[in-house]
Amino acid sequence: MTALEVRDLNKAFGGLRVTSTVNLAVAPGERRLIIGPNGAGKTTLFNLITGEIRPDSGTMMLFGHDITRVPARRRAHLGLARTYQIITLFPGETLLRNVTLSLLGLSPLRWNPIVRIDRQAELMAGAREALVRVGLGHLAERPVGQTSYGERRRVEIAMALAQNPKVLLLDEPFAGLSIEERRDVATLINAISRDVTIVMIEHDMDVALEFAEQITVLHFGEVIVEGTRAEVVEHPRTREIYLGE
């Protein structure tokens, strides 16, 4: 069974076809890289998979379960988590509260209007652990506004990992990071257990190629090339569209 499967997916914004008969099959535990020039429809594909936008046609399956018509919030409960290319945190809150909200999203406790959230020992311990995992344990009480860009990127990842997802979608996790920070984030991503299937969009070829087992090249919403790292890198079409040769 595939962890994530996309069949004949189509999406057009007006006359612009951003996703054009895309097929994708990701095996459990696989590390998949999606590359393509700007405007290739990579983030749109993520938005379709997470349910933020609806496809015009096609189906999506999560571990054999048809999620095409499942609302976005339910997909999180089915084990799908994502990070954002443009950092999407709760700016006024502390790092701890950001991760707490992530944990709370899958817990029935989120509807409770009576108990004190900071007295929920299990929840708080889980959130701290998630921050420690990305090396931000010492900044738990700091508001997002007072952290660096690189730290925020790691909070993004901490929030996704805190949900213990089965399939994790990483949208350009290295964007805007310094060389040093890239190495930290790469170490972090490489340490994620094989129980988690990862699909990553990335422009940074150096870090990303090292990570990927299978690569999909998107161009104008279409899958142009797909295969192992070596196959894709050697493929003349890849060089033509993406590597610019």
Next chain:
Amino acid sequence: MKRIALAGALLLLITLPFWIGNSYYVNVATQMLIYAILALGLNVLVGYAGLVTLGHAALFGVAAYAGATLINAGHGHIVAAVGALLATIAVSAIFAVLALRGTGLGFVMITVALGQIAWGIAYRWISLTNGDNGVSINARPHPFGLSLETAPALYWATLVVFLLAVVSMSIFVASPFGASLRGARDQPRRMTALGYNVWLIRFLAFLFSGFWSGVAGLLYLYYNQFVSPQTVALSASAEALLMVIAGGTGTLLGPIAGAVLVIVMKDIASAYIERWNFVLGAIFVLIVVFMPEGLVPGGLRLCRRVIAAARGPATVPAEESGE
């Protein structure tokens, strides 16, 4: 420190009828408490949900009208109160379902339209609401056999309800659901991706907000023993919204301070200044210019700055007190 301040405030509030002098001022204080409850309820939407509404006077009015109608139909006060609150929650649910189709400006405009419909019904559906003449009730309720006919008695009864409202708000704000609501305000997309039902969170917040607005409306009925279409007019909704914004949205004390400010201007300053509306407007302009975050957070910021300046430049300003 905080506890002493709280105990002092509570003592002042309880003993207010003894030191404030005549019963006119006791009644003014009662009005402040009633509008503070309304503003606290409205703040759930405006402050914590980030949904600005201009239709809350309608919910306040539904409770008052429903209460008065039930009392005049010969029902007891308990039936009337429960019926009035259920009616308010039902109307809140209708408002929420319609208004939550949009957020931001769309949400505001739908609440304005719904508020105007409520006003139209109060003004024109004469067989139900007695139109322009309004509806009166003959007597205030007697909870647990206590008469509320005197000004201090009604004040204390209102104070009890007000304190319940404050406590319920402070519990709500610190709860997981309160955190979910603020999350839905700040990052609705992310909240959906994290597994939250953003629509339902907002809907439930609307009901909670409507409930407290209804409680305020019912107290208003007991206080005035009369309700008229003016109660549900757009200007009444705007006034409630101004209380919240002037005092400080998304804070516990802000709406209370805002309600006190508006009632002071309306009931006390108006005796000395004919153009009190003008003065109130000027005060709002000053608040927006110098304390755009509202009186309470703005005042705290100024206090901290003054204290820091007095201690000398070396000291760091105190950390945010998380009101």
